[in-house]
Amino acid sequence: MRGGRHIAAVTDATFDLAAGECLALVGESGCGKSVLASALLGLLPGNAQTTGTALLTGPDPAAAPTDLLAADERTLARTVRGRRIGLVPQSPAAHLTPVRTVRSQLREVLRELTGVRGQALTEAAETAAGRAAFPADHLDRYPHELSGGLAQRAATALALIGDAPLLLADEPTTGLDRELVDRTADELRRHTDDGRALLMITHDLAAAERIADRVAVMYAGRIVELGPAADFFGSRGPRHPYARGLLDALPERSFTAIPGMPPELGDLPDGCAFAARCTRATDICADPPALTPGHGSSAACHHAEERVDA
Template structure:
């Protein structure tokens, strides 16, 4: 709720995620990706409301109480690489002490072994051992990100939520972090990666979900999304075409405010294949929520539609 109004930050999101699979959730800032992750972990503001069902490892998350979430879900069944790691690290404790405490709590590592285990945990996320005795405020953004990733990986949770896990990293570390997350999935766990980095998504994802204005508008196999035939939704195609290694052509306009969505398709005001039919909201059918999915209906110019 905002200003006395109800704002639907995420609506009708539906997907499954199997053990051993990576789903990349992509889209522009403000489209609802991180809100979805927070809802799964019970980390939304107190005035937020959720409806529906989200089941992980036999536990219904949206109806779980705080005690269940704190003691059974967070860290044990769902690991989180947070979007703002500095805010999730304890400011008055070193990275080493936080890793050691998490190891004891989640894995039962004996005190005599915990120091070495903390070094190994740091190495998984490419966090340098000579920085382990630093406090969070002494870390760069990239190092804080790697510390948070190391903490998230410790419990080997059945589901890992990685919210922008490569923020602040150079390309080499992006690839290394992505590969470690992929290894987490390859060992039989599920990975939901929320990212703006389509190159990282292409590197490790099995499927891609594209979110726009609080809704999933495309759900596709990664090979088809990044290769042939490519995305079917015009917005998803625009995200790819905006990449420097592709057309480097930005999508015109700005996303709508979630409290002021247009009737029908929320992307229609920015879409060059929109028609009067887009005045009604399209359902997600065959992986695309579009009245004119690319590769199915031949895209025509907006001027032709108006003629």
């Protein structure tokens, strides 16, 4: 709720995520990606409202899944966050304890989640830092002494501890150079290949292409395309005009920006929210498109089946 009005930040977001799979959630800033991650962890503001279900299953198929949207704070704090779901936050500096060194924070989380003690704890903290390419000679620094990239790597190291079955990584490569982006992405992929699920929220399409199994594209609070990463980044390409525009904006592609600006979430049109920016829009776009399956992917576009020359 904003200014007494209800703002639908995310609407009809439907997807599944299996163990051993990486789903990349992409889209422009403000489209609702981080709000979705916060909703799954119960970290929305107090005046936010959620509807629907978000079911988290466990290793026992006979056990009832946990509905993350219905779970109380006690359940989320004691049994979900850090243990069943790890988080690489979008603003890592805000999630690091300012009066404790990186080493002490790693040690604390290791003790709590793994039970490691003594000399093994020191070694485990250094190993955890190494997984996120955090330099050992910076472990005794405080968060305010870290650059943005180092804070990002510290937050990633903390998130990987405990090997939670599901990892939410919200812009995990922000502030990193290309070499560290690739190294971080590869570590997240190894985490996934060991049988865990990864939801990676990112603007970095190169990182998504490197490790994602599927891609979900969000626009104005809705998922407008969902399909295999091989199709999305390959010769078949995206089916939704907005998704295609994201790829065309890359320097290694046509380097062409999408015209216009996204609509305000509090003032969305009745039909397709992308129509005002779309070169393929027609009168039919006044009706809201549904996310419908097609050749390998689902797309919320009335013109998704039309051929588009690359």
